[in-house]
Amino acid sequence: MAGMDEENIWVTQSRNGDHAAFESLIREHQGMIHALTYRMTGSLADARDLTQETFIRAFRQLATFRGEAKFSSWLCRIAVNACLNWRARESRRTEIHRRWSDENLEAGAGGESSRVLPDQTSARVQAALNRLPAKQRAALILTVYEELSLEEAARVLQCTTATAGWRVFAARAKLKQWLQPRRNDDE
Amino acid sequence: MNDPELNAILKAARLPESATDTWEDIPRTVLAEIRRDSRTGRPSAWRRRRLSWGFALATAAALLAFTLGYWRGHAPGPDVLQDAKFLRETLALFPHQVRAIVKDEQGVSLVLSDTGDVPASPPLYVRICDGRQCVSAVTFSGQEIQIAGRRVTVLADPRGGIILEGHDFIWSNTRPELAGNDLKIQAHRLDAVRL
Numbered sequence: 089m090a091g092m093d094e095e096n097i098w099v100t101q102s103r104n105g106d107h108a109a110f111e112s113l114i115r116e117h118q119g120m121i122h123a124l125t126y127r128m129t130g131s132l133a134d135a136r137d138l139t140q141e142t143f144i145r146a147f148r149q150l151a152t153f154r155g156e157a158k159f160s161s162w163l164c165r166i167a168v169n170a171c172l173n174w175r176a177r178e179s180r181r182t183e184i185h186r187r188w189s190d191e192n193l194e195a196g197a198g199g200e201s202s203r204v205l206p207d208q209t210s211a212r213v214q215a216a217l218n219r220l221p222a223k224q225r226a227a228l229i230l231t232v233y234e235e236l237s238l239e240e241a242a243r244v245l246q247c248t249t250a251t252a253g254w255r256v257f258a259a260r261a262k263l264k265q266w267l268q269p270r271r272n273d274d275e
Numbered sequence: 276m277n278d279p280e281l282n283a284i285l286k287a288a289r290l291p292e293s294a295t296d297t298w299e300d301i302p303r304t305v306l307a308e309i310r311r312d313s314r315t316g317r318p319s320a321w322r323r324r325r326l327s328w329g330f331a332l333a334t335a336a337a338l339l340a341f342t343l344g345y346w347r348g349h350a351p352g353p354d355v356l357q358d359a360k361f362l363r364e365t366l367a368l369f370p371h372q373v374r375a376i377v378k379d380e381q382g383v384s385l386v387l388s389d390t391g392d393v394p395a396s397p398p399l400y401v402r403i404c405d406g407r408q409c410v411s412a413v414t415f416s417g418q419e420i421q422i423a424g425r426r427v428t429v430l431a432d433p434r435g436g437i438i439l440e441g442h443d444f445i446w447s448n449t450r451p452e453l454a455g456n457d458l459k460i461q462a463h464r465l466d467a468v469r470l
Binding site: 110118221 | 284287290291293294297298300304305308309312313419428440
């Protein structure tokens with residue numbers, strides 16, 4: 089993993105049009121952005137597209153990055169916005185999320201979607217994430233998986249801390265209900 | 276289930292393995308795109324999309340001015356936002372673009388999404404009075420709108436529950452006493468306005 093100083097150098101060089109430096113930034117952060125976009129969409133193909141879109145937008149907007157936030161937080165903001173504007177594939181998203189819920193949350197794991205994930209818990213959790221409203225899902229993913237504070241998540245989501253807190257609270261309340269252990273889990 | 280138990284379940288969820296070429300394919304595709312931008316020197320695809328949306332929105336604004344002018348001239352009634360025909364026609368004119376139709380002392384205005392990403396859902400009627408003015412709006416679940424000088428997020432569930440969330444208040448139609456200030460709020464679904 090690169091240090092902050094090295095990353096700042098890559099950012100400065102990228103701003104000056106150095107594509108090799110930007111490639112270093114992509115390689116440093118693509119895993120984190122791909123994980124975030126996957127948890128937001130539940131689709132590996134769309135996660136790959138959205139990760140690419142995130143870095144393309146980031147390069148075009150590099151002039152607006154002032155270094156007040158961490159570069160990774162700035163990338164998260166672009167990625168979350170890309171996911172929230174995931175309209176071009178809306179019908180596909182609806183279908184994916186409906187299928188996920190049907191197969192993995194209510195009827196139990198074992199459906200087609202669950203086979204891409206390594207285990208039943210992972211499939212159930214992703215199915216539950218897919219069912220959340222997008223902004224609540226984003227707030228939860230940033231605070232649980234990216235381990236951002238509510239203040240940092242609010243900056244990424246461009247809302248107040250109170251709003252971010254409310255979204256996380258609402259998301260957690262639903263997830264607690266949907267992810268209750270099934271009776272046969274104990275058997 | 277408590278918070279630590281939920282966290283444990285969430286953290287236990289692993290990601291699927293990506294195809295082996297993913298980590299090479301992403302940088303290659305991104306760099307090809309940004310090299311294409313710098314070679315052509317043209318506005319980027321992103322900027323071109325924004326320009327085309329700008330043109331579309333300018334056209335839409337002209338159409339809207341005409342539509343609202345027509346309706347005002349024909350006096351559809353004291354609360355145009357409860358007029359199902361007006362709402363249906365306006366929503367049909369801008370599919371997936373209407374974030375809110377707001378009525379205040381200045382008249383009726385339309386808040387459009389510049390990305391056309393408003394999901395189809397039953398319209399919601401919202402009215403907020405703060406002692407100085409009353410503002411009403413028709414909007415949709417999940418939208419964040421500016422109403423009565425406040426930024427308000429509107430959320431609805433399939434059972435008819437509606438929550439309004441602002442910077443300094445939270446209101447629910449099932450527990451309106453939780454508004455927490457002197458706002459008078461009404462909200463309900465407009466089931467007659469299905470498209």
